[in-house]
Amino acid sequence: MKNLTAQLRNLGASEDWLAAWEKTENSPVAACPDFLHSGYIDEACSYLCMAAENTVALREAVAEIKTDPDLSRLLVFCRNSLLSENLSPKNTEWPRLHELPCLLSGLLGLLTVLACLPEIRKNYGTAGIPEKVVRDTLGDFEVKLNAFRKSSGKPGYVISRWIGNFIRAEIFWLGRLQFALAAHNQQFMMLRRKADGIKLVLAEEGLPFRADGFWFHPDDPSPDSWTSRFEETDRYFRGNPVSAHGRAQRQDLTLSKTEWECVLKREDPILGVHIPAQGKMDHALCGESFSQALDFFPKYLPEYRFKAFTCNSWLLDPQFDGFLPEDANIVRFLKEWYIYPIAGRQSGILNAVFGKPDVDVKTVTLDNSLKKAVAEHILSGGLWQGGGGGIITPEDLNWGKQVYWQQKIASL
Numbered sequence: 001m002k003n004l005t006a007q008l009r010n011l012g013a014s015e016d017w018l019a020a021w022e023k024t025e026n027s028p029v030a031a032c033p034d035f036l037h038s039g040y041i042d043e044a045c046s047y048l049c050m051a052a053e054n055t056v057a058l059r060e061a062v063a064e065i066k067t068d069p070d071l072s073r074l075l076v077f078c079r080n081s082l083l084s085e086n087l088s089p090k091n092t093e094w095p096r097l098h099e100l101p102c103l104l105s106g107l108l109g110l111l112t113v114l115a116c117l118p119e120i121r122k123n124y125g126t127a128g129i130p131e132k133v134v135r136d137t138l139g140d141f142e143v144k145l146n147a148f149r150k151s152s153g154k155p156g157y158v159i160s161r162w163i164g165n166f167i168r169a170e171i172f173w174l175g176r177l178q179f180a181l182a183a184h185n186q187q188f189m190m191l192r193r194k195a196d197g198i199k200l201v202l203a204e205e206g207l208p209f210r211a212d213g214f215w216f217h218p219d220d221p222s223p224d225s226w227t228s229r230f231e232e233t234d235r236y237f238r239g240n241p242v243s244a245h246g247r248a249q250r251q252d253l254t255l256s257k258t259e260w261e262c263v264l265k266r267e268d269p270i271l272g273v274h275i276p277a278q279g280k281m282d283h284a285l286c287g288e289s290f291s292q293a294l295d296f297f298p299k300y301l302p303e304y305r306f307k308a309f310t311c312n313s314w315l316l317d318p319q320f321d322g323f324l325p326e327d328a329n330i331v332r333f334l335k336e337w338y339i340y341p342i343a344g345r346q347s348g349i350l351n352a353v354f355g356k357p358d359v360d361v362k363t364v365t366l367d368n369s370l371k372k373a374v375a376e377h378i379l380s381g382g383l384w385q386g387g388g389g390g391i392i393t394p395e396d397l398n399w400g401k402q403v404y405w406q407q408k409i410a411s412l
């Protein structure tokens, strides 16, 4: 392919990624690596139970790569980079391989991932994860491939930080939901009242909120904003509480440490909950996934003492409650969480619902209840938050009971 390095630069590759790539220029792929041999892709696709049309597309992509030494070298380089520390997408910017001007470009990313399949399987195997869970988990590759096809009309896969979860064997697809090992990286902590187990979320110092308790952006129409305060001493926590419905409260509280303890703070180990695009999110099935997680992690990763399940998603914009029917899966799901505001934007909701971040809701077809709800709120002068963050501690997990939304905090 002509000017491949220049194209990779234009597609967003970082300088260190490019520098490493350029070093491979004088070392063409000497022998055909395993993952470019006929049969490798078939075997990988069969292991992943891929649909026949995807297997065929991947096979054709490999055939095309083999005719172009630069593309073969690129695939080998991408594979090695994905498995490396410094050049992984977590640590440096990758080019948007799917935008390269060749027929197969959409599949370059997935071929890179498949080229790492032996290492990925080995990492899950070393952790002693049952084969069924590994296969289910790696089913995410095809889900992403299909989602790409749905939005762009051709099969594809985008390499991002997300893939690191699989390379490091730190994500597990259990039933309807996926659970990823992670550190709590949000500016909200959860406290527990020792006497009755009641939970309260406090905002950290210096977060900007609107008068209604949602996140404030400087270009928001709301003129009235305020900033959270937080202080922790040996004796108390003082800060702005957040209601379980995701609104920060301007009035601060002082909570004595003899009565309250912190159960989730920054950097604590958590299980990040993800909802793959695989049919509806049936409420009971989601609950079963959480129950599976409660069995699975102590059994297979007993040293991983997670403090909470957390979720950061467009689905957790608490305003869906009130705009969607009470029995919608989205509403039922979000009411199980202790929600806190995030710095999301309305464009995030528009993208998730209409496939574009900047649609004009006056002109698009509103052919389902969610689209209607999103448009209705905007047309009546409302602003979507772009989502929300959610916390559920293992001790509070009682799916279907909306534990936090129903809790009454008396005598604070």
Ligand SMILES: CC(C)(COP(=O)(O)OP(=O)(O)OC[C@H]1O[C@@H](n2cnc3c(N)ncnc32)[C@H](O)[C@@H]1OP(=O)(O)O)[C@@H](O)C(=O)NCCC(=O)NCCS
Pocket (backbone or CB within 6 Å): 274, 275, 276, 277, 278, 279, 280, 281, 282, 312, 313, 314, 315, 328, 329, 330, 331, 352, 353, 354, 367, 368, 369, 370, 371
């Ligand atoms: C998350 C997801 C499974 C929820 O779907 P669901 O179970 O159908 O949700 P609900 O039952 O609450 O849907 C209510 C309505 O919204 C519609 N709807 C749901 N998700 C939609 C979406 N992403 N875009 C447009 N409409 C959607 C449903 O069709 C339904 O319409 P109806 O009442 O007219 O029949 C679905 O949105 C999805 O697959 N999204 C992609 C994955 C994702 O976004 N994960 C979270 C990443 S942070």
